[in-house]
Amino acid sequence: MSEVQLSEAEIAVHWREEEYYSPAPRFIGQANASDPSIFERFSEQNFPECFKEYADLLSWDKYWHTTLDTSHPPFWKWFVGGRLNASYNCVDRHLVKNRNKAAFIWVPEPESEETKAITYQELYKRVNEFAALLRDFCGLKQGDRVTFHLPMVPELPISMLACARLGVVHSEVFGGFSGAACGERIVDSGSHVLITIDGYYRNGELLDHKAKADEAIATAQKQGAEVDKVLVWRRLPGTYSSKTPMVPGRDFHVDEVLSDHRGRVVEPISMPAEAPLFLMYTSGTTAQPKGCQHSTGGYLAYVAGTSKYYQDIHPEDTYWCFADIGWITGHSYIVYGPLALGTTSVMYEGVPTYPDAGRPWRIAERLGVNIFHTAPTTIRMLRKLGPDEPKKYDYHFKHMTTVGEPIEPDVWRWYYQVVGKGEAAIVDTWWQTENGGFLGSTLPALQAMKPGSCGPGVLGIYPAIYDEQGSVVPAGSGRAGNICIRNPWPGIFQTIWGQPERYVQIYYEKYCTDKGSTDWRDWPYFAGDGAVQAADGYFRILGRVDDVINVAGHRLGTKELESASITVEEVAEAAAVPVIDDVRGRAVEIYVALKPGYTPAREIEDKVAAAIDTLIGKIARPKHVWIVPDMPKTRSGKIMRRVIAGISNFTGTGDITTLANPEVVETIRHHVQTEKVERGDVPRELSEQELQEVKAFGHAE
Ligand code: WTA
Numbered sequence: 001m002s003e004v005q006l007s008e009a010e011i012a013v014h015w016r017e018e019e020y021y022s023p024a025p026r027f028i029g030q031a032n033a034s035d036p037s038i039f040e041r042f043s044e045q046n047f048p049e050c051f052k053e054y055a056d057l058l059s060w061d062k063y064w065h066t067t068l069d070t071s072h073p074p075f076w077k078w079f080v081g082g083r084l085n086a087s088y089n090c091v092d093r094h095l096v097k098n099r100n101k102a103a104f105i106w107v108p109e110p111e112s113e114e115t116k117a118i119t120y121q122e123l124y125k126r127v128n129e130f131a132a133l134l135r136d137f138c139g140l141k142q143g144d145r146v147t148f149h150l151p152m153v154p155e156l157p158i159s160m161l162a163c164a165r166l167g168v169v170h171s172e173v174f175g176g177f178s179g180a181a182c183g184e185r186i187v188d189s190g191s192h193v194l195i196t197i198d199g200y201y202r203n204g205e206l207l208d209h210k211a212k213a214d215e216a217i218a219t220a221q222k223q224g225a226e227v228d229k230v231l232v233w234r235r236l237p238g239t240y241s242s243k244t245p246m247v248p249g250r251d252f253h254v255d256e257v258l259s260d261h262r263g264r265v266v267e268p269i270s271m272p273a274e275a276p277l278f279l280m281y282t283s284g285t286t287a288q289p290k291g292c293q294h295s296t297g298g299y300l301a302y303v304a305g306t307s308k309y310y311q312d313i314h315p316e317d318t319y320w321c322f323a324d325i326g327w328i329t330g331h332s333y334i335v336y337g338p339l340a341l342g343t344t345s346v347m348y349e350g351v352p353t354y355p356d357a358g359r360p361w362r363i364a365e366r367l368g369v370n371i372f373h374t375a376p377t378t379i380r381m382l383r384k385l386g387p388d389e390p391k392k393y394d395y396h397f398k399h400m401t402t403v404g405e406p407i408e409p410d411v412w413r414w415y416y417q418v419v420g421k422g423e424a425a426i427v428d429t430w431w432q433t434e435n436g437g438f439l440g441s442t443l444p445a446l447q448a449m450k451p452g453s454c455g456p457g458v459l460g461i462y463p464a465i466y467d468e469q470g471s472v473v474p475a476g477s478g479r480a481g482n483i484c485i486r487n488p489w490p491g492i493f494q495t496i497w498g499q500p501e502r503y504v505q506i507y508y509e510k511y512c513t514d515k516g517s518t519d520w521r522d523w524p525y526f527a528g529d530g531a532v533q534a535a536d537g538y539f540r541i542l543g544r545v546d547d548v549i550n551v552a553g554h555r556l557g558t559k560e561l562e563s564a565s566i567t568v569e570e571v572a573e574a575a576a577v578p579v580i581d582d583v584r585g586r587a588v589e590i591y592v593a594l595k596p597g598y599t600p601a602r603e604i605e606d607k608v609a610a611a612i613d614t615l616i617g618k619i620a621r622p623k624h625v626w627i628v629p630d631m632p633k634t635r636s637g638k639i640m641r642r643v644i645a646g647i648s649n650f651t652g653t654g655d656i657t658t659l660a661n662p663e664v665v666e667t668i669r670h671h672v673q674t675e676k677v678e679r680g681d682v683p684r685e686l687s688e689q690e691l692q693e694v695k696a697f698g699h700a701e
Contacts (some may be wrong), residue, residue, distance in 0.1 A: 033443035054305030078298030109350025151175035174326030179215025199241035233299025274299025283557035291497030302491030307337030357386025404553030641698030
């Protein structure tokens with residue numbers, strides 16, 4: 001099979017159709033969306049005005065005059081002319097009715113530490129005081145960027161909402177990323193202020209987090225970027241939980257500076273709907289992460305609307321999205337969506353299985369959580385380590401979400417029957433950092449669930465599957481191809497920060513039929529995922545078609561992993577491939593070829609793993625590093641990742657006759673597979689979907 005024939009669009013995929021599950025009548029009776037007329041309201045002929053329904057969930061200072069401006073495609077503008085403030089919408093406006101209701105309930109990881117409820121009133125006070133500090137002490141103003149490197153502590157949403165109050169653009173870097181990764185994002189976003197914390201708990205250990213700030217600043221400085229101030233929150237009041245010294249004149253303990261801003265009130269700045277609210281970096285085909293820029297009005301309207309209809313959030317619910325705010329899921333569905341609706345959002349600091357696999361269910365029981373939201377990797381881990389734990393706790397979910405990766409039907413059924421006790425409606429929500437909010441899901445009271453499929457496009461989203469030649473694959477044909485969204489929607493990101501041409505090239509160029517057109521119909525959005533649509537209209541997402549590996553729901557770019565690997569002096573070339581992993585979905589394996597004169601050694605493998613830890617973060621740590629005599633290459637010198645992916649997954653190497661060095665393949669296969677057999681690391685038999693993914697890997701090159 002040649003590379004061209006591997007085109008996913010041509011592969012007809014046949015697998016077993018799964019059974020449907022219907023939501024419980026009790027759920028339907030109380031659901032926010034229980035009248036099927038909603039589909040009509042959001043039908044294509046009512047686009048784009050249908051999204052007024054979402055925007056009307058917000059409090060606007062000034063109404064928009066144009067719902068969707070398509071004059072500079074694909075830079076769509078939503079609710080043009082409108083003005084609002086996101087912090088006001090998530091905090092102030094709830095004071096009238098719900099001043100002393102919990103906005104957040106924060107659960108620290110150590111069970112000996114008390115859970116903390118932060119009321120809307122208290123949140124209001126803390127957000128205002130911190131906004132005053134940012135404005136008057138740091139000199140931040142509308143349009144400036146600020147980088148956060150914060151874990152799951154209440155200070156994270158407080159910092160976000162304080163920035164939003166001032167029109168300052170926040171850029172949160174996932175706390176588990178390395179200092180160097182944070183530094184790169186500081187440089188890219190042009191931030192002069194870094195907000196961090198001294199430490200936090202993870203798996204029973206108080207981690208030194210401030211140390212990463214120093215690495216971040218050093219990385220930024222090397223690239224000529226200056227950070228004026230580092231604001232350091234404290235995890236434990238009254239002490240400093242880091243071994244690294246505070247740098248005088250640069251580092252400040254937030255609580256000390258805050259004492260000058262007690263009781264201050266900062267008027268929320270009325271922002272244009274299309275002003276940027278935040279940046280969220282994500283991985284793609286190149287080594288450099290992309291800063292996805294999200295808007296204020298469109299984004300907030302979209303997350304509020306989808307939180308209401310798809311999460312079925314009512315103000316009286318206790319909603320727990322067990323994700324990290326460092327990812328888009330947390331921004332949209334821990335902070336902005338739930339708070340815009342004035343509900344109580346639960347935040348948990350730590351790992352799911354600390355101190356045991358019953359922890360999430362104890363939290364749910366104790367807090368009376370009735371909506372639960374998490375990722376397949378967490379579900380798989382909890383199933384593996386505590387399959388019977390949920391039974392032991394008296395909690396009842398009306399609704400649950402799975403997000404971030406394809407979920408295996410078998411795992412879905414455990415989630416439904418054991419975690420959800422057969423009572424909860426499940427939504428499998430497919431979307432991306434770039435999208436702001438859900439793209440594919442069932443509407444929980446109105447559309448039956450089907451394990452392993454996300455469902456149809458959500459309200460106001462019209463997806464289609466395209467083949468490599470640019471034709472639409474007939475709807476419902478079960479043929480695989482690239483899933484695209486035919487229309488713009490309010491939650492779509494506005495651009496890649498500082499790189500508008502890449503934004504156009506990556507997401508729109510592939511299927512744009514007329515670059516001169518200002519009609520949105522000519523600009524389908526290319527999501528970078530393979531998918532099939534069944535006859536019932538439900539989509540099944542097959543995974544990335546570009547060089548992204550989804551590890552435990554986290555997007556890692558193969559190029560990023562490879563560039564980190566070749567910083568090791570002995571390494572000449574590196575290739576990253578995914579291996580199927582029963583808990584994390586996918587894990588990373590790195591193949592490296594050494595420079596002449598070096599001999600393979602365990603230390604080199606360790607150095608590669610350490611380089612990835614330092615430059616990206618522990619989440620990216622490879623499962624194995626394989627030192628090989630040479631990489632399998634095409635005659636034009638390209639590394640054939642699909643060949644080594646086949647070796648790592650024991651799925652065969654495919655046709656290798658066109659390679660420049662086919663003989664090396666057998667050497668590598670023998671070495672890697674013998675070693676894996678010895679280590680007891682032979683994968684189970686793969687599903688049809690997994691096989692296709694391995695075969696297609698590296699196809700984007
Ligand atoms: C994958 C996370 C299958 C997909 C919100 C997408 C999914 C990437 C699902 C985006 C799902 C996300 N079923 N696959 N329900 N949700 N994905 O940017 O490959 O971290 O392109 O956004 O995760 O990951 P990101």
